[in-house]
Each structure stands twice: as C-alpha cells, then as structure tokens.
Amino acid sequence: MTRKLLLDKVNVEGIAGYDVYRKNGGYRSVEKALKTMSPDEVVEEVKKSGLRGRGGAGFPTGMKWSFLAKPEGVPRHLLCNADESEPGTFKDRYLMEKIPHLLIEGMIVSSFALGANQSYIYIRGEYMYVLRILEKAIAEAYANGWLGKNILGTGFDLDLSVTPGAGAYICGEETALIESLEGKRGNPRIKPPFPAVKGLWQRPTVVNNVETIAAVVPIVNDGGEEYAKIGIGRSTGTKLISAGGNINKPGVYEIEMNITVEEFIYSDTYCGGIKNGKRLKACVPGGSSVPILPHYLVCKTAAGEDRLMTYESLADGGFATGSMLGSGGFIVYDEDQCIVRNTWNFTRFYHHESCGQCSPCREGTGWMEKVLHRLEYGHGKMEDINLLWDIQRKIEGNTICPLGDAAAWPVAAAIRHFREEFEWHVNEPKACMERNYGLVTEKTFETATA
C-alpha cells in the first residue's frame, strides 16, 4: 500500500479552503514547531529525514538550510520557487491548485526554522489562476492568525506574499529568480557569492521548490526518522511525479521512492501502460533537461538490475547509460515517436528560453536548433551529427547557470542512444518526412555496446 504524505487529502471536498483543511489536521505542524520546537530542532528533523530538493538537482535540504549564513542583525529570506517551467513537469501546479494551504503551512514552518520573517512565493506568470488560489489561501491564513505578527502568541512574525514572474523559464534558476524578484531583468547571477550568503537584496536567502517545502509539513508532524523510513537509501520519502506522454493514465502521482520504473509505467495504479497497446521506445524520467533513455535502459540498468524510481537508480551508469530523477517530469515515448523531432523540439525550447547573457548558451542553443531542424526536415548532412555532438560538448559546463547543461544533455543523450535514427534522417530524407523511424526491437544493451 502506497503511503501518501502530500496528496493524501487531495480529494477531500473543499480542501483548498481553510476550514476543511484545518479540520483535516492542517496547520498541526505549525503548532508543533512554533510551540514545542526550536528553529534548530526543525532543521535537525529535516536533516534526519534525508529530504532532498525536489526541484531537480536533489541537493539535501537540511544541509542547504544549515549553510545559510546568519550574520547578526541582517534579515534572512525564504523563497519558494514555484516557477515550474520544465517541459513535462506539472506537479507543483497540481499541489498548489488542489491543496494550497499545505504550501503555506510548509512556508511558515520552514521560515520559522530559518529565522525568516519575510518570505516569498515566486510563481510563474502563466499560473495566474493558481496565484489567485494562493492569494486567497494566504488571506485566510492571515485572518486566522497563522501569518502576521506574533503567530500563536509565540513572538514569531512572518509575512508571506506571492509574486508572479513574467514568463521566463530562466527565472526558475535561483539567482535569476532573485534578480526577477528584486524587479530586475531575470539574468542568473555569477556565483560565488551563493544565495545562502548573498541572495535577495544581498541578504542570506534559501530558495526551495514547492514540493520540498510542502514535504517539511509531514516531516515535522511525524518526525524526520519516520519520513526517512520511506524510500530506499538516500532517496527518502515520497516524490510527486508528473507522468505524461504516450501512457494510458497521464497525471500527477505521489510515489514512495522504492517502486520500479517498470511498475510505474505498466501498473494500473500509476501510468497504466503504454497507450493503444504500443511498445515503449524511450523515456525521459525527469523533465526535458535530463538525458533520454532508450527502451532497453528504462526498466533495467546497464548492470541488468531493476531500475527504481529513486535518485540513485535513475542515475545509475552516469550519463552513459543512466539519466536523472530531475524534477519528476516523466515522459514516455511509444514506438511511433521520432527522437530527432523530440530533440529538436526540446532544443527549440532552450533556444527560446536562453537569457542571452553568456556566449555558449546564447549562440550554441540557436545553432543546435537550426542543425536539428535541418536534420528533422530531411536537409541534414552526415557531419551534422558530429557537429551537434561538438556543439553540445562546448556548451556543457561552460555556462553561468545550468540552462546550458540542460540544453546540452538531451542532445547528447539522443545522439548517444539513437545515432542510427539521426543517420536514417540523413540517408532517407524523403522517408523521414513520411514516416517515423520506429523501434529497433533487436537493439539491446548488449548489441548497442558490442
């Protein structure tokens, strides 16, 4: 039986409203933390829980919190990154839309732990209706004394507000988010200094994903050790996965991090198998920036073990034969999908979203997009494949922020695993306009590496 910690009450009628949420045990963690715990004890619980950042990089949250500089007399800030723009990822929207008070509760407890008295939720501009839901919930929280001055008579003050972005993917990068929140152009900052030392208005700042902050609520309620019992190894707790693509049941699923990828794709509890009885061709397990996996590496690792829905197992084999859990945007491709077209589409996105600050990303993403467009539409040349490889190699790691890496990885993985499909697009320019390459069923890990 799968335990749900975040979405267990999501189907309760009226849970988005304060009264129903409170009746269902809402804001218990605030009472517990503010009345019975010290801020450091909350941080300690989060450390014990092994919670890792749910925004993509998977950095341990407790450790991130303990890095926060605490100079005397300087205010600190907690920012919630709700700028969820990764293609394939829509878990935060679901959470904020259905159960907005969970995020607010998490913000209060986390702000208490970090000693922040002014916190912000930065939400992407396209989520304007979600912003209204959150604003209503914040107003309810203020009205009921969970926000404002002297919360629960403990002397802890917290003001919380929501700020929308203006539709830039790059503002999900934490320093670009801070710039945008300060009212500037959303360009990532050059690090160091890191936000934990100099963030919003040059003050120490922590930026966390929506799901991370929501997960603090069950951690405080049940204790970090209880939370750490769920999952395997260093992947503790539950994770929201937004499943999409050619599956029978797309949607947001809360999983315990111990199930296999095979179960996730084929079991009726989750995705319910590939649509129309087709076969699996590829899978992007963590949103568009992570490497794509070919069918023979989705359910099994290169070592032949079952691949699990955990940070470690999905990354098993490095980028050569693995991928990443990323932000949990799980995209499944059936045998009729064209990998070249998909790669072009992703690259088009990164080209459009590059902020233009540093040269490799500004110029390289556009170049890759043009080459991929040419390949997809049957005008490609054989050298283009190696050219693409070279371009992505020169972008990766050489940029200010991870957008360059995010643009390079999908291209690298597509060429690494599906080179013959790119070659087919060059050799059969007419056929590639008429049909898709399909699935090479006889290709397995053994034949691919032979």
Added chain:
Amino acid sequence: MSEQTEKIKVTIDGKLVEVAPGTTILNAAREIGGEVVPPAMCYYSSLKGSGGKCRTCLVEVSKGSEKDPRPMPKLVASCSTPVADGMEVKNKSSEKVLDARKGVVEFLLINHPLDCPICDQAGECHLQDLAFEHGLEKTRYEFKRRTFDQIDIGEYIKLHMTRCILCYRCVYTADQLTNAREHGVLKRGDAAEISTYIQNSLDNDFIGNVIDVCPVGALTDRTFRFKSRVWYTKPMDVHCECSKCSGKAVAWMIGDEIARITARKDQYGEVKEFICNDCRFNKKQKSDWVFEGPRHIDRHSVISANKYEDPIPEHTPLLNKA
C-alpha cells in the same frame, strides 16, 4: 597596526604569485603578466558587476586550495572566481581550457558579420585578436546570421548591434558613469539587443566612453566613421585643461590633423580615466591639446604588427606564421 593584509599564494601555469585575498584569478594572472593572462572580452576592472559573461577567460582549477586540494569540477570564469591560498590554476597549459576557449570563440563568431574590412574597430578589436589566436580558419556555421538595423544613438555614437557580442560593458558604463539608466538590454537569448529606451538618444557628458569600452565595432564614433583605418593613424598622448574630466587622452593623427580622440587604454584594453564628450568629440584642433609624445600600443593587434612599432618580440613567431 596590522594594516598589512596577509598575502596568499596562487600558481598559474606553474608561475607563482602572491596576491591579496579576494583577488580574482584573472587579476592574479595579470600581476604575473604575459602568456598566462587569460583573454577577457566582458570583464572591465573599473566597471562594477562586469565579467563572467563571455566565457573566454575560462580556466581550469586543478587544485582548489591548500585546505581543500580537490580540483574544481568545471572550468571557471577567471574574472569572477576569487583565488584561495595554494590554488593551482591552468590556463594555456590545459587542453581542456584551450578547447573550451576555441568553442567560445566559435560561438562568438557564428553570428558576427565578419565585416572587418569595413569596420572602424578593425585593428583594435578584441574579437579580432581573440579569433586570430584561438579561432578556426573557417566557419562551421551554415545558416543566416543574425542582423539588426543600425541605430544612431545620439549625435556622436553609432550602434551597430549586428557586431555586438553582448558583453554588457556599455550597459555598466552608462549605468555607472552617468546618472540616468538610459541604456540596457532588450529581449533575451540570441535575440537580445543593446538598446536605449525606445531609441532615445544617449545624451550625457560621459556617454562617449561606451565607444571605448566596446570590445568590438558595435559602438563606434560617428565623428570618425570611415575616415581612416586605425593602423594608418598615429596615436599621440595628449592632454588638455578640462573642467569635467582629467583631460588625458590619445589623439589619433592623420598627418597633421586629429582624426579622433579616445581615452587612454592600458595593455588589456581598459580605460582607467574616462574622458568627457567635449574632449572626445569637439576638440579636434591641434591647438586644443598639449602633445606629450607617441603612445605605445601594447597589443598584438594589426597596429603593432607592422606599422607603428616593432612587434612585441614574443608574438613575432605567431605573426610570421599567420
């Protein structure tokens, strides 16, 4: 009385230097000088916030510090990474750095018009120097290059956005030397462009300095446009009495006439003392200036290659090869 700050030791390409804590790798390398200095297109020491953008100054940190000897996982921008005690840095001695730099130069050039034959900046263009040293012989880019319309921003300055490499130097100059924030970057990604507020003119006593900080030919002097190739002009150190600026400038002469006035640039192409528009654009008579003598141009550009002075000895083999 402990005014003396502790110096820390850094090794760059095997050369040891002691610098004050907080110095960036690039500035530490500049203290050593010569071959170990990474090229920099966007960093400008007198402009706050500049640097980190062009990625030409990437270096490999093979040893983080004495305390934490682990190498840094990625190449770092030397202009914005502070040194640590015992740090070991590889610039020219790292294949990885040279490869990445080659990539950056290629990226900078794919949308550059390569119109050097008609560009006023040719001969003193940092991109030319960089491409000369690190670029490929031919381009692998086969698509239409990005173009923009030329704009006159004010009476004296021409903005040719097509040539721009988006180093943001002029944005910081306009921001930091003048009172009003009149000039910035519009749009994003490869559509980003330097612009003024709805094509307003830039009208400020010191705005002419954006021409000097521009590493390429994107911002040029309208009073000098197409008058001469820079290597046919002869630079002279001059000065004058000026109430607004230091009055120290360089006059570029054609015969007996002043073709243009610029600020004095150091060996890394950086202006230390900015000059006012009046000096730059309006004092074109010999009688306006006191002449100090010929100016030494410490660059391996076309100027130093064959026209004005002896080439810098260490670059001679490079030039002969080319």
